[in-house]
Amino acid sequence: MNLDFSDEQKQLREQVRRFLSEQCPPTAVRAILEGSDRYDKALYSGLAELGVLGAAIPEEYGGVGLGHLELCVVAEELGRVMAPVPVSSSIYLSAEFLLLAGSESQKSKWLPKLASGEAIGTFALVEGPGRARPESISARVTGGQLSGVKMPVADGCDADFAVVAARDEKEGVSLYIVSLTGEGVNREDLETIDPTRGQARITFDKAPAELLGSPGQGWHVATQVLDRAAVLMAFEQLGGADRAMEMARDYALDRMAFGRPIGSFQAIKHMLADMYVSATLARSNCYYGAWALGSGAAELPAAAATARVSATTAFQLCSKNNIQVHGGMGFTWAFDCHLYYRRSNALALALGSLSTWESQLIERMSACNVETAA
Numbered sequence: 316m317n318l319d320f321s322d323e324q325k326q327l328r329e330q331v332r333r334f335l336s337e338q339c340p341p342t343a344v345r346a347i348l349e350g351s352d353r354y355d356k357a358l359y360s361g362l363a364e365l366g367v368l369g370a371a372i373p374e375e376y377g378g379v380g381l382g383h384l385e386l387c388v389v390a391e392e393l394g395r396v397m398a399p400v401p402v403s404s405s406i407y408l409s410a411e412f413l414l415l416a417g418s419e420s421q422k423s424k425w426l427p428k429l430a431s432g433e434a435i436g437t438f439a440l441v442e443g444p445g446r447a448r449p450e451s452i453s454a455r456v457t458g459g460q461l462s463g464v465k466m467p468v469a470d471g472c473d474a475d476f477a478v479v480a481a482r483d484e485k486e487g488v489s490l491y492i493v494s495l496t497g498e499g500v501n502r503e504d505l506e507t508i509d510p511t512r513g514q515a516r517i518t519f520d521k522a523p524a525e526l527l528g529s530p531g532q533g534w535h536v537a538t539q540v541l542d543r544a545a546v547l548m549a550f551e552q553l554g555g556a557d558r559a560m561e562m563a564r565d566y567a568l569d570r571m572a573f574g575r576p577i578g579s580f581q582a583i584k585h586m587l588a589d590m591y592v593s594a595t596l597a598r599s600n601c602y603y604g605a606w607a608l609g610s611g612a613a614e615l616p617a618a619a620a621t622a623r624v625s626a627t628t629a630f631q632l633c634s635k636n637n638i639q640v641h642g643g644m645g646f647t648w649a650f651d652c653h654l655y656y657r658r659s660n661a662l663a664l665a666l667g668s669l670s671t672w673e674s675q676l677i678e679r680m681s682a683c684n685v686e687t688a689a
Contacts, residue, residue, distance in 0.1 A: 409436025
């Protein structure tokens with residue numbers, strides 16, 4: 316078991332970091348936060364040209380044909396700069412649904428467009444507050460037409476299509492591809508803590524729906540894709556946590572009080588130490604998740620939940636302590652601390668809440684222990 320990236324993957328990290336440092340400085344994130352655009356279209360096009368969007372998409376479908384480990388490397392760099400682009404919705408989720416359950420015609424139609432940035436996809440699962448469960452899904456497809464409401468849907472106002480979990484005519488949960496630009500679809504922006512990652516309420520009224528995968532297998536497929544996305548999202552959170560920790564460390568070394576750097580005071584040392592321990596633990600768990608994802612190991616469900624819980628905790632702690640280390644200035648709009656705090660809380664709910672993944676981790680670890688004992 317090798318829990319480190321190869322030299323080629325580290326070179327990819329450096330290449331992506333250089334690109335993002337030039338194309339996605341904090342001013343670019345603020346432009347989306349304060350402006351009318353919901354995401355950075357120029358940055359998204361640049362990522363497509365760089366091959367980032369198609370990193371894990373096979374070459375026969377217009378991708379680069381690398382793999383999930385390379386996508387983990389990219390995700391961490393996107394998280395470091397809080398890139399205001401719909402990569403998670405379009406690549407971590409939609410592309411994975413197509414790769415896992417799509418027909419040849421569906422893959423050929425959508426994957427090249429996702430890899431080139433021509434189209435944006437999203438996943439519409441939840442229908443309101445609370446943990447998503449099969450019994451909580453009420454959206455329904457009858458005669459090939461979808462009716463129901465999904466909210467919140469990440470990047471729902473910008474996506475060209477959605478993979479939607481809905482009840483079929485046999486009362487099972489199936490997946491459907493639905494165009495969001497056609498008839499029977501109404502989209503409404505939702506106010507969120509992080510406007511750089513838009514959320515939407517989507518109302519379907521007899522919208523044409525195309526079955527994705529086998530009937531009645533929607534929840535099973537969705538669980539597999541969410542596990543894959545959880546590892547990738549954990550790397551985004553890890554990148555954000557690391558950058559927030561670096562910001563706090565740099566400020567603690569530069570800011571003087573009573574004739575010495577504030578980093579020399581014990582209270583600040585403790586906060587920075589807590590951030591470092593949390594981020595380092597998250598990195599270890601993320602690397603375990605990346606190994607399970609890249610190798611297709613049976614441990615992926617438990618590894619994904621572990622990475623997700625650890626990275627969520629680390630990013631929220633580091634973004635909060637970053638504000639505290641900056642003192643009163645950390646609470647102001649002029650400093651970038653609030654950007655990481657916003658993103659940490661938005662990502663904490665992106666694929667289900669922290670408590671949801673904690674519950675899944677307990678369930679999955681218990682199942683592993685039972686299998687081991689047997």
